[in-house]
Amino acid sequence: MTEYPPEPFRIKMTEPIKRIDRHEREIALRNAGYNLFGLKSEDVFVDLLTDSGTGAMSQAQWAALMQADESYAGASSFFRLSRAIETIFGFNHFVPTHQGRAAENILSSLLIKPGLYVPSNMHFDTTEANIRARGGLPVNLVIEEAFQPQNQHPFKGNMDLAKLRDFVKKIDPRNIAFGMITITNNAGGGQPVSMENLRAVAAIYREFEIPFFIDACRYAENAYFIKLREPGYAHKSPLEIAREIFSLADGATMSGKKDALANIGGFLAMNDETLYRAACNELILREGFPTYGGLAGRDLDAMAVGLMEALDESYLAYRLAQTAYVTEKLIETGIPVIEPPAGHAVYVDAGLFLPHIPPHEFPALSLAIELYLEGGVRGVEVGSVMFSREEASGKSTHPRLQLLRLAIPRRVYTQAHLDHVIKSLASIFRRRENLRGYRITYAPEFLRHFTAQFEPL
């Protein structure tokens, strides 16, 4: 059993939250079209919708905000961010962006032509959508163990190397725009990728002259998993491990809202000078001048400090133990979850939890809705609402796992909040046969989970 360590901080400022009663929650849910994204946050008690931009900043970050430089061009905030990125990532160039998907958009706009492929372990929803929006074809080549929730493989985010090599040969490397890997693998249970795998993936991409970009959102958590789980890394610092990871790639997309511990921000980093020039042009058109990229100077400073804080070992030990605590308590209760524990979130296997609800009736959505009704807890469906696709034939393909993700915001909730979540899920588990599926009444073409509407069956 992972020990829940005392938080390596104390709380200096509070934000009140309240739990509205069940009847009010039912009304709020109906008004939201049964989509938890449609709720007002004040109607949520414990908000585990995402770990993105929802973390608490440190006193050092707030202090950095006050010293930020809001100059349009050449702001000192930019150079402080530049130093942090140089220290951790080591790429030759970067452009700030307002968040991760803006970096994905710029990369996709520059490198993808219709019909080109982009392999990865698993693309997250915004990456996949940005690739498709440019006519590209995202391909997921994660190892088979990723689809076996109880399999204890320590690096279930790893790419299947044989599959990658076969794919590159079959498709012809000229038809691949660039290669990616997501650390940690958010769409596949937040599982980490090993250094050994990263090295092998980089070697394959290099052999076939395919540019290699890392989706680095949760780079610090992945680095700490390598320290804890991979032989040879126990004595290395998370910073040394992060540097080694990024030395393998040609660039990275980053959302500052995750492991930069900021509420907004991101960047696109690369070694290639020509690509950097093109990225600057695209940036000026859509985001802003290359020394601010659509952000305020204070956002750049918050990221500069947060990127380094995320590598602090006492923070990382607490962070991963918090997730492990919830995961292990749920396992004790008999609730099916993805094992071993992930970094930023707990993933409940809703397909197993609710075997009587088929994928096209959205079991993970049903569980997410019930958890809100039960305890005012908001999670997110990562299943057929998010990832099923209509083929040209009219047939739907469903993802292999129907997951309810409970993402834990950084430095925000205490053990008592997490115990409330565990208790609420346990209570639903005892009466799980009564839950029913949902049907879609409205859905847009891309990223439908954000705005779709549903009704209970």
Ligand code: F0G
């Ligand atoms: N890549 C991964 C792996 C992500 O998890 C996210 C965001 C992005 C890219 C895009 O970054 O939000 O700054 O534009 N994930 C959030 C989540 C939204 O809830 O998992 P963004």
